[in-house]
Amino acid sequence: MSDDSLRQSIEQAFADVPRPEKKRVAYARGAWETPKLVRDFGGRHWKDVPIEKVRDHAAHLSLFSLEALAYYLPAYLSAALVDLDVRDFLLSSLTIPDETQPDLRAFFLRRFDRLSPLQKNAIRMFLTQMRDAVASPVSKQFWSQALETYWDPPSE
Numbered sequence: 490m491s492d493d494s495l496r497q498s499i500e501q502a503f504a505d506v507p508r509p510e511k512k513r514v515a516y517a518r519g520a521w522e523t524p525k526l527v528r529d530f531g532g533r534h535w536k537d538v539p540i541e542k543v544r545d546h547a548a549h550l551s552l553f554s555l556e557a558l559a560y561y562l563p564a565y566l567s568a569a570l571v572d573l574d575v576r577d578f579l580l581s582s583l584t585i586p587d588e589t590q591p592d593l594r595a596f597f598l599r600r601f602d603r604l605s606p607l608q609k610n611a612i613r614m615f616l617t618q619m620r621d622a623v624a625s626p627v628s629k630q631f632w633s634q635a636l637e638t639y640w641d642p643p644s645e
Contacts, residue, residue, distance in 0.1 A: 502611035
């Protein structure tokens with residue numbers, strides 16, 4: 490699948506997600522990154538967030554409210570297609586913590602279980618494309634782990 494086709498699939502999967510109010514962009518109002526996150530994303534369509542702003546907040550995906558995560562995730566997925574820093578942080582954000590970290594695992598599930606099957610499929614396609622594009626066996630394993638531990642549906 491080409492990057493353009495993947496972008497279109499991502500855009501279609503998230504097309505019906507409503508834009509959150511500016512005051513609902515971040516869930517962690519007390520975090521020191523929150524004011525900048527709200528300033529850089531709040532009120533903008535996800536397509537209009539410059540890649541530099543996504544890169545600035547690559548490690549802050551977990552600070553988004555539930556509705557803002559679903560709305561701005563396509564900006565991260567699209568940026569990750571061309572920006573290695575965003576890609577690395579996004580891989581980390583899309584990998585479910587193991588059972589030895591129950592609080593982090595529950596946080597992950599609260600955030601991503603609410604995505605629609607179409608949205609989860611777009612993320613699965615993204616992860617698959619990233620896995621297939623890397624040459625390093627170690628990197629390939631990290632992408633595979635994200636897929637196998639959450640995003641790939643169980644075999645029937």
